[in-house]
Amino acid sequence: MDKLTVLSLEQALSLSYATQRFVQLGWRVIRVESTPVKDRLPGDPNRYVGKPAAAEQDPDLRSYFVGPNVGKETIALNLKEPQGRKLLQRLITDLPVDIFAANTLPKRYEQLGIDYPTLSALRTELIWAGLSAMGPDYPNAPGYDPALQAMTGYMDVTGHPDGPPTLCGVPFVDLKAGDEVFAHVCLALAQLAKTGKGARIDISMAQAAASWLVTTIPLLDLGYKPHEIRRSGNEHREFVPVNVYPTADGYIYLAIGNDVQWSRLTALDTFAKLASPARATNAGRAEDRATLHRDIGAITQTMTTDQLAQLLQSTGLVAAPIRTIPQVISEPPVRDVLLTTKTPDGRTVRLPPPSAETDHLKSSGREISYAPKYGEHTDDVLREVGLAKDEIAELRSSGIVA
Numbered sequence: 001m002d003k004l005t006v007l008s009l010e011q012a013l014s015l016s017y018a019t020q021r022f023v024q025l026g027w028r029v030i031r032v033e034s035t036p037v038k039d040r041l042p043g044d045p046n047r048y049v050g051k052p053a054a055a056e057q058d059p060d061l062r063s064y065f066v067g068p069n070v071g072k073e074t075i076a077l078n079l080k081e082p083q084g085r086k087l088l089q090r091l092i093t094d095l096p097v098d099i100f101a102a103n104t105l106p107k108r109y110e111q112l113g114i115d116y117p118t119l120s121a122l123r124t125e126l127i128w129a130g131l132s133a134m135g136p137d138y139p140n141a142p143g144y145d146p147a148l149q150a151m152t153g154y155m156d157v158t159g160h161p162d163g164p165p166t167l168c169g170v171p172f173v174d175l176k177a178g179d180e181v182f183a184h185v186c187l188a189l190a191q192l193a194k195t196g197k198g199a200r201i202d203i204s205m206a207q208a209a210a211s212w213l214v215t216t217i218p219l220l221d222l223g224y225k226p227h228e229i230r231r232s233g234n235e236h237r238e239f240v241p242v243n244v245y246p247t248a249d250g251y252i253y254l255a256i257g258n259d260v261q262w263s264r265l266t267a268l269d270t271f272a273k274l275a276s277p278a279r280a281t282n283a284g285r286a287e288d289r290a291t292l293h294r295d296i297g298a299i300t301q302t303m304t305t306d307q308l309a310q311l312l313q314s315t316g317l318v319a320a321p322i323r324t325i326p327q328v329i330s331e332p333p334v335r336d337v338l339l340t341t342k343t344p345d346g347r348t349v350r351l352p353p354p355s356a357e358t359d360h361l362k363s364s365g366r367e368i369s370y371a372p373k374y375g376e377h378t379d380d381v382l383r384e385v386g387l388a389k390d391e392i393a394e395l396r397s398s399g400i401v402a
Helices: 014-024 063-069 082-094 116-122 145-151 172-195 205-210 217-221 259-267 269-274 282-287 289-300 305-314 359-363 378-384 389-397
Strands: 005-009 028-033 073-076 099-102 127-132 199-204 242-246 251-255 318-321 339-342 348-351
Touching: 005 014, 014 028, 014 063, 014 099, 014 127, 014 172, 073 378, 082 116, 082 378, 099 172, 116 127, 127 172, 145 172, 145 205, 172 199, 172 205, 199 205, 242 289, 251 289, 251 305, 259 269, 259 282, 269 289, 282 289, 305 318, 378 389
Parallel strands: 005 028, 005 099, 028 073, 099 127, 127 199
Antiparallel strands: 242 251, 251 318, 339 348
């Protein structure tokens, strides 16, 4: 596919993650941030979260901001002023922009001049994507991942039954919604190739999150009581045994997904004493769940994690050590596909791998340019659409750009 241009009015994580996927395709991504307001820190608040990630003279590059924003350009534009909105329109037409995205409140689309009717009138091929907490039907609703995890039931099904509702260890709602932006933009591009017309995409973070409740919502109408669809710790609600078990030096996750796998487990001398006629079926094992977990744990804690993993995996069973993040990036399937970036002072920073390989990443040596400083590319982008040096200086002095 040709290299496309994405202009994204983005802050926080969800949309920044979505457009990072476009970076990994080799597309040009220009993030639009706000101009300074009084004594507030300028631009995306995420710039100032975490440990310093660049030289001391760059306080706008903190660790939390780097990962989702490597490989991007950034401009600072005041869309509250007519002159700023006019400048945005010029960027849409003159760059030209193929995809425009925003994750501001829907009530602000028209106020900022970024609504679909306005921008699509400038360029009929434009693909427009709006990402918000609950979609345009709820224009005033703000939303962050933890609150949406709470609202959409994720916290109620995460954690141990006797413990409190718990956040997932990664921001699932942010990332799921970002993936939906990416997927629907790709779908719109396929339609554009057929029709020659752009499209409007509205992604609700709440709806995206709820779409993953495929193993829970249907149960409400299939004979389950609400208390049966709540936290189950590390166990699977239906398949037994699926759980985390202690080892001599850590933990291992064992997943027995059917009766054939159970017979393989108990065919091993180490686990033979677990077998019984009642436990031969998943239904029988479910009735004996608590005792069975204790019996398995009594066996697993006599062996090291690696010994158990080798033994179980050698028979085709699904078992995995519980790895820390530092250990994860040393695992060959992850280690060999990690991306990297370099800080301005030359330090290498490892990045997560892409979800799938792309030709662009293969040809680039898997290295992506560092996250941009606030407003770093404002002048370059404005010159690209024909503004002279004195015009840019005037825009800056009047607070239209920064």
